[in-house]
Amino acid sequence: MDTELLVKAAVMGVVEGLTEFLPISSTGHLILAGSLLGFHDDKAKVFEIAIQTGAIFAVILVYWQKISSTLRGLGHSPEAQRFAFNVLIGFLPAVVMGLLLGKAIKANLFTPAVVASSFIVGGFIILWAERRPASAVRVHEVESMRGRDALKVGLVQCLAMIPGTSRSGATIIGGMLLGLSRKAATDFSFYLAIPTLIGAGAYSLYKERALLSMADLPLFGVGLFVSFLSAWVCVRWLLRFIASHSFEVFAWYRIAFGLLVLATSHFGWVQWHA
Numbered sequence: 001m002d003t004e005l006l007v008k009a010a011v012m013g014v015v016e017g018l019t020e021f022l023p024i025s026s027t028g029h030l031i032l033a034g035s036l037l038g039f040h041d042d043k044a045k046v047f048e049i050a051i052q053t054g055a056i057f058a059v060i061l062v063y064w065q066k067i068s069s070t071l072r073g074l075g076h077s078p079e080a081q082r083f084a085f086n087v088l089i090g091f092l093p094a095v096v097m098g099l100l101l102g103k104a105i106k107a108n109l110f111t112p113a114v115v116a117s118s119f120i121v122g123g124f125i126i127l128w129a130e131r132r133p134a135s136a137v138r139v140h141e142v143e144s145m146r147g148r149d150a151l152k153v154g155l156v157q158c159l160a161m162i163p164g165t166s167r168s169g170a171t172i173i174g175g176m177l178l179g180l181s182r183k184a185a186t187d188f189s190f191y192l193a194i195p196t197l198i199g200a201g202a203y204s205l206y207k208e209r210a211l212l213s214m215a216d217l218p219l220f221g222v223g224l225f226v227s228f229l230s231a232w233v234c235v236r237w238l239l240r241f242i243a244s245h246s247f248e249v250f251a252w253y254r255i256a257f258g259l260l261v262l263a264t265s266h267f268g269w270v271q272w273h274a
């Protein structure tokens with residue numbers, strides 16, 4: 001395997017791990033990084049989705065105590081059953097919408113205008129959400145969520161199919177606007193990411209299996225491992241960050257990045273149609 005290609009895989013893994021769980025859109029950053037690295041062919045697109053699984057392993061590790069206790073309690077604990085049901089009901093809308101609209105979205109919405117607009121509009125929505133009155137919060141812990149709360153967050157997650165929106169941004173900020181505390185919304189976003197991203201990765205690998213061979217194992221292995229390490233650092237940092245900070249810094253970053261998308265597209269530096 002070409003050493004240069006492995007370095008590119010490592011760089012893409014870092015980008016994926018650092019951006020997947022922040023409300024700043026990993027897809028937009030991967031498009032930018034892939035274009036700058038010359039890593040944007042059909043196999044690269046499969047790679048970008050597959051390495052999300054590495055990032056998800058980091059979430060599983062960080063939340064392992066909660067996940068393992070839930071799995072052990074599924075047969076007898078109403079609390080564990082309710083939590084698992086909430087994750088399932090939050091996951092299902094993305095499955096349905098992905099199967100119905102995935103091809104059309106990829107064909108029509110991966111344009112500079114859509115990506116930039118998603119970044120900028122999302123930034124202003126974060127500013128709005130963070131400045132709402134504290135009395136609007138009614139769910140302070142993820143364990144207190146009801147089924148309809150989970151379903152609403154799952155429906156909001158479908159907005160992340162629009163490139164530049166950010167899955168974590170949609171679920172965290174959407175959850176906050178629906179009455180969840182910043183911590184509850186962040187925790188549920190992480191839990192919801194587990195079936196969503198593992199499912200997306202497995203489906204992409206199966207669908208595009210004709211593009212892949214055993215010779216690609218080192219490429220995917222490096223990407224998965226590096227995305228796992230960088231996501232583990234990022235998730236632990238974010239959980240500490242939200243304890244005493246708002247998401248406003250990410251809002252301003254999104255607005256600036258949206259303007260960057262427009263500039264790089266205008267001058268032809270990045271192929272945002274990829």
